[in-house]
Amino acid sequence: MSVDSIEKLFVEELKDLYSAENQITKALPKMVRAATSKDLKKALENHLRETEGQIQRLEKICGILGTSPRGKSCEGMKGVLSEGSSMLHEVADGDVRDAALISAAQRVEHYEMAAYGTVRTYAELLGRPEVAQLLEETLNEEKAADQKLTSISQKVNVKANQVA
Numbered sequence: 001m002s003v004d005s006i007e008k009l010f011v012e013e014l015k016d017l018y019s020a021e022n023q024i025t026k027a028l029p030k031m032v033r034a035a036t037s038k039d040l041k042k043a044l045e046n047h048l049r050e051t052e053g054q055i056q057r058l059e060k061i062c063g064i065l066g067t068s069p070r071g072k073s074c075e076g077m078k079g080v081l082s083e084g085s086s087m088l089h090e091v092a093d094g095d096v097r098d099a100a101l102i103s104a105a106q107r108v109e110h111y112e113m114a115a116y117g118t119v120r121t122y123a124e125l126l127g128r129p130e131v132a133q134l135l136e137e138t139l140n141e142e143k144a145a146d147q148k149l150t151s152i153s154q155k156v157n158v159k160a161n162q163v164a
Contacts, residue, residue: 010122011067017115018058018069020077024051024108027081031105034088037098039152044105047145054138061131080107095160102153109146116142 003009028048035041062069084104091100116139123132 006122007126010119010126011065012072013115013119013122014058014062014065014067015069015072016074016076017112017119018055018062019072019074020112020115021051021055021058023074023077023081025055027084027108030085030088031101035098035101036094037152037156040098040101040156043145043148043152044101047105050141050145054141057134057138061134064128064131076111077108080104080111084108095156095163098156099153099160102149102156106146106149106153109142109149112142113139113146 003012025048028044028051032041032044032048035044058069084101084107087100087104088097091097116135120132120135120139123129123135
């Protein structure tokens with residue numbers, strides 16, 4: 001299919017997000033197991049539940065649009081997650097690893113914030129306020145997760161710096 005309109009681009013981007021969110025649900029449990037900070041573990045576990053809800057929201061949106069969310073692989077998220085996974089193998093357990101986990105998780109959040117902001121704008125442009133609102137909910141969750149990680153990093157990074 002040739003993507004020759006904002007509407008087609010919108011659908012392709014939604015499918016890409018659906019793939020990204022599903023990849024994240026596979027990565028988050030590994031990150032939870034690797035974390036030592038209780039606050040970080042809790043934040044990652046909470047975000048896993050949120051991500052499952054975001055997948056359902058994307059399925060609802062695609063239902064509204066009369067399309068399937070499947071059929072695309074998000075190569076960008078594969079790369080971000082692969083980089084984070086490599087980091088886990090290179091960084092020693094403890095506070096420094098927690099700092100690395102936060103860094104990797106925030107990269108994921110920023111990728112998602114950019115993508116959700118874009119598709120929300122497409123939905124508004126296409127006169128789909130109900131879809132735009134659903135996407136805005138997810139965008140707000142991603143922003144909150146990023147802020148939570150920033151808050152946790154302020155403690156973790158200080159402790160990690162003391163290790164050196």
